[in-house]
Amino acid sequence: MMFRAMRRVRTVGWTLAVSIGFAGGMCAAMPATAQEAGAQVGADSEAGSAEQLKALRAEVNDRLRRLDAMQRDMAKEEAEFRVLRNKLNRELLSTQRGGADPNAPGGAWADVSSNPMLTQQNNPGEANGPGAGNAATGDQQPAPVGRAPERETRPPEVAQIFEQPGVLTPKGTFILEPSFQFGYSSSNRVALVGYTIIPALLIGLIDVREVKTTTYTETMTVRYGITNRMEVEFRIPYVFSSGQTVSREVLQGTAVDNTFDTRGHGLGDIEMTGRYQINDGSGGWPYFVGWLRFKSRTGKDPFEVVTDCVTRCVSNTTGTGLPLQLPTGSGFYALQPGFTWLFPSDPAVFFGNFSYLHNFQRTNVSRTVLAGGQEFLGTIQPGDIFGFNIGMGLALNDRASFSIGYDQSIVGATKQNGQTIPGSVRTVLGSLIVGYSYRINKRSTLNVTIGAGLTRDTPDLSLTFRLPISF
Template identity: 65%
Template sequence: MPLPQILRAGPAGLSLCMLSAFAQQEPPPDPAGGRSPAELSAELRELKQELAEQRELLRQMRAELAAQRQAVIPELWPQAGAPRAAAVPAQRPMAAAALEALRGTGGTPQSQPQPPLQPPGQAPMPGPAPAAPAVGQAPQRDSRPPEVAPLFEAPGVLTARGRYVLEPSFQFGYSSSNRVALVGYTIIPALLIGLVDVREVKRNTFTAAMTGRYGLTNRTELELRVPYVYRSDSTVSRELFTGTAVERVFETSGRAIGDVELSLRHQLNDGGIDKPYYIAGLRIKSRTGRDPFEVVTDCTQRCVGQNATGTGLPLDLPTGSGFYGVQPSLTWLFPSDPAIFFGSVSYLHTVKRKDVERQVLDGAMEWLGEIKPGGVLGFNFGVGLALNDKASLSLGYDHSSMSRTKQDGVPVPGSVRTQLGTLLMGFSYRLNNQRTINVTVGAGLTQDTPDVSLSVRLPMNF
């Protein structure tokens, strides 16, 4: 209808025009697209089947990924049913490698009687079958501390219950010192009335030992160490102002069994990744070695006092300390991916001896009275790093402070507090599941410490 006619028609004409426009519009599209309900139902079933196939494919991919993880994770566990020293989550591969590669002397993970932790779906390794945990209960994990390349005498990990370790070892130490003694008095600083004695002492010590450790429980072990010691000393001296410049050499040596030691260690807590382990220890040292008061001393009548004669040096070197000793200690290990920090603190108490006397030349005996060696306060610390699944490297420092020796309750003249500091580097390599070789090199940092020390250990697990 033309616009003038619509306007002349008024509201009635406008309404009629709008109804005509709506009637001419196209109808809305059919959502079903003209398909019947049966066709829509068939299409829905096809979509559901395709979704199920996609879910099955995703499940297969997850299973394949889990199988690949299972092929890698067992490399972090030793073979032949040996568990890890500490349970390591699969998502921490670097920490797991560090805990596995840092292997030392003590009860190695191969000595644990239970089989290793197995990832889900993997065939069990050889060894006794563990008891199945109750439904809803997590399997027990090995809570023993990790191992590190050994630097100090006490190992960081304990022997498992019912297992034992035999460890042959060899240690070499060399030290040298120079001493200038002024015997006399001075009138003026440039004039000496008396004797100037210059001495150079070189000491070599070889120690072969057999150590046995037995696991009383999974947290307690007993250790017995039997050493055999060979020592040789060479003293080169030159007395000045005596009309001669000839050097005199005094050589002596000694070989015999050393002081047998018995130790007990107990793990105090459950540690883990980023959680410290604490191990308490108690060592008892006997006096089975050759007594320093039993060897003949190079003195004609006496070696102390104003009428001393002779060099005062032993003709045969002792192989033991001559005193019983008790040493409590506390060791800690802190695994922190990818390293392991460790250290210990100890105190050696030496039991005093009464009515002590020593033998001089011609079978004469010199009375010494009561002898009380000073206590030894020691501490050490270090860090261990895994190079791969078999080799590890450790760096550490060991320090001991020895107090003065007393005779009849009075400090011995010339006896002072002695500080011994040693810088250590250790290397460990696992030969197989039962044997590991450990090499440690030490360098003395103080004058009284041996210049160099070298030790080799070969723990064998049974």
């Protein structure tokens, strides 16, 4: 037992000694190993931090580049949005002439309601949806609108009240425009031949005449767009006119008024016009359209109709001196250059024309008189005409518009054989014109124009209906 106990003590002691020795060795070796491991870990940590910092810097730079690109895109989108909004404002102000192409840039058929963003921008108080509150207070930023439209190069359209329209026909488009015009004019003439003893007593003859003329003109106009800036136009009129003259002629010893009625109808003077848009209205400039009109003499002229004269009408004593049939044309070729300008100024559009019409003289002219005779007149040179007009157009809604303007023409005196015809003087014609336009559909528009004469020589009333239809 003692032996066994001692052997166990020796075994435990040996085991303890071995354990203590091993632990001591481990402890002795441990400091060197821990330092090396710490140094390794520190090196690895420093290398990893450098790589992470480098990656973070690369990512920040990449995001900055993308942010700069997004800012440039946003600025571009904002500029494009302003262009689109300006275009929309012009569309809302414009009226529709039948020549407007629904698919052409600047066409008058833009559907505003189909774009809620544009509706909110122009009517912030009516915006709907989640961003309506901000839109109403002006805090909402304009959202990107996609690809910007092509820059507007066509002038805005207005209700046509003058003969020369301001907006040209788009390229490849035909415009067929039937129109009807009613005109009425009246004038009074009192001729005194004699002398007075006192202001209340006249010794001599009195010639009193009242002339009333009614004219109906049906015109078919065809326009074609050669390019978006150039068009040609042909006008073919058919004229029906009637006149009534109430008079007491000189040397007629009667106290009863005489009535002289006359009529005339037929083809009028065919016209051809070419127009070209000079600029695109950039830089705050108005739009300018130059044009050139040529008028033929296809209608029956005043020298072809029979006149109630036997001798010269200036000293006629055996006839009325009046035509038995009214002419349907002027009897002279004419060339008229001019230009039209349009200046958009929200919410109105101002426009006008300047023109100069030159009548070509005719030689060896003879007039047909009663009983088949001819009266030789020689060379006739009608007076040239300088004309200008100015107007303003305003859109009432997306279909209707209103225009008002003034038109004036200064007509020179007529000459015969180089001498001014007695009684022929310079004449000033002035009219106040009001026009309305209503878009029926995308291809047709109804225009109504009413004119009132402001001078004695101007027709008292003119009423014109136009219905341009595009194809």
